[in-house]
Amino acid sequence: MVSTCHSWMQWIWNRLCGNTPARPRLTPFRREKLLYEFNTFLDENQDGVLEECDLKLAVERLCRRYSWAPDDPRALRAKALMRDLWLSLRLHVDEDQDEKVTRAEWLSLWADVQRVSERTRLTHSKESPTIPSWMREYFHYKFLLFDVAGDGVLDEEEFVYVMAQHGAVEGVAKKSWFLMTQGRRLLRQDSFERLCEEFFLSDQPTDPGTFLAARLYFLPGEQRTGGP
Numbered sequence: 001m002v003s004t005c006h007s008w009m010q011w012i013w014n015r016l017c018g019n020t021p022a023r024p025r026l027t028p029f030r031r032e033k034l035l036y037e038f039n040t041f042l043d044e045n046q047d048g049v050l051e052e053c054d055l056k057l058a059v060e061r062l063c064r065r066y067s068w069a070p071d072d073p074r075a076l077r078a079k080a081l082m083r084d085l086w087l088s089l090r091l092h093v094d095e096d097q098d099e100k101v102t103r104a105e106w107l108s109l110w111a112d113v114q115r116v117s118e119r120t121r122l123t124h125s126k127e128s129p130t131i132p133s134w135m136r137e138y139f140h141y142k143f144l145l146f147d148v149a150g151d152g153v154l155d156e157e158e159f160v161y162v163m164a165q166h167g168a169v170e171g172v173a174k175k176s177w178f179l180m181t182q183g184r185r186l187l188r189q190d191s192f193e194r195l196c197e198e199f200f201l202s203d204q205p206t207d208p209g210t211f212l213a214a215r216l217y218f219l220p221g222e223q224r225t226g227g228p
Contacts, residue, residue, distance in 0.1 A: 035223035050101040055082040081141040088134035139196040154187040168214035176211035
């Protein structure tokens with residue numbers, strides 16, 4: 001944990017000093033997953049850039065879907081998580097300080113996550129991949145998104161319902177749930193977050209976390225990379 005914090009503090013210092021090492025290249029497979037996340041869950045108005053209003057709209061839609069009152073603890077938690085995500089995005093990748101995050105800047109963020117993780121593994125081989133706090137918070141937000149019943153666990157019905165709301169085909173979503181959970185009926189938050197790690201960090205198409213998108217595969221070049 002100490003080395004993880006040190007790695008990210010060093011990264012922030014390098015950014016402030018303009019001394020950022022070259023970013024590693026993301027594989028085409030990972031690029032498609034990351035762009036899918038951007039296009040599907042974050043860019044609410046589909047204009048090709050992420051602004052604070054997009055995250056606010058995402059939270060508002062979540063609260064309307066589950067009929068959460070403005071003072072509901074879950075609504076307040078979701079707002080806080082997305083506010084922290086926006087602040088982190090601006091700090092890490094909004095290089096021109098225009099309060100907008102493009103798809104290219106979104107990808108550069110994950111290239112930086114990969115670089116820090118690789119360096120941690122090289123110097124502390126027994127440590128798991130470095131997961132920054134803002135990333136954990138986003139995983140928590142996604143859990144709130146899927147936990148329709150609010151009971152702290154996810155089931156197939158909830159997963160299929162939410163993904164259908166985001167354009168997934170019901171039959172594919174059901175098959176994805178089976179592959180993702182390896183036949184389990186329920187997912188607790190810790191298991192869900194491990195799947196999130198695989199989705200965002202893994203380059204292996206057969207890893208269970210890949211199916212978190214309710215898709216069986218990703219085609220290179222399928223996701224939009226530029227403006228609308």
